Amino acid sequence: MSCCDTLLLSRAGHLGDSDSCHGIKSDLSRLSLQRHNWKGAHKASVGCPYLETDGEPGDFDPMNIAKQLRDLGDHYDATVIQPLMRDVQRARTDQVASMFTNRVEYLCKTWVAERPEIVPEKHLLKATMTLSLYLKNNCPDLKEYVRDAIFHILNNQLGSWIMQQGGWESVSSPL
Incomplete structure (x- = not known):
């Protein structure tokens, strides 16, 4: 039962018993027509005491309804969908x-175990740059997401070590 059917039944319940049965049957048949043909339904509902419309019988405008639905959709998109997408995008950024960072640390530990004579910071630098270049070449859409992670590794984990070595020129010697 649709909301229109419910409305008709509730309104008909307020009438006397003699009017209720006749009114409900005729209004339900009009609603059945309304579901299939908007213009036909409007014509069928003219003079119906139970069905309320917002305007005159001849001023039905489907373009106005379409505009209102479009406005509602735009509002829903702006207030619900776009904030949700921003949250999902932020979550994706954090996950990437x-x-x-986890893959860089794993590579670094693996290389340190294989070649302990090389300082761990060089392995960390190599792992960071290797994965960065791999992502840049194979997954270019992800490079924006890892940029902050790269800066964090370079500044927080390697920054003081690079300065102790005398800068990037001294660090750039091959492994």
Whole structure:
């Protein structure tokens, strides 16, 4: 039962018993027509005491309804969908950056175990640059997400070590 059917039944319940049965049957048949043909339904509902419309019988404008629906859709998109997408995008950014940092640390530990004679900071630098270049070449849409993770590794984990070595020129010697 649609909301229109419910409205008709509730309004008909307020009438006397003699009017209720006749009114409900005729209004339900009009609603059945209304579901299939808007213009026919409007014509069928003219003079119906139970069905309320907002305007005159001849001023039905489907373009106005379409505009209102479009406005409602735009409002819903702006207030619900776009904020949700921004939250999802932020979550994706955090996950990609976290994954990148975890993979860099894993590579670094693996290389340190293989070649302990090289300082761990060089392995960390190599792992960071290797994964960065891999992502840049194979997953260019992810490079924006890992940029902050790369800066964090370079500034927070390697920055003081690079300065102790005398800058980037001294650090750039091959492994």
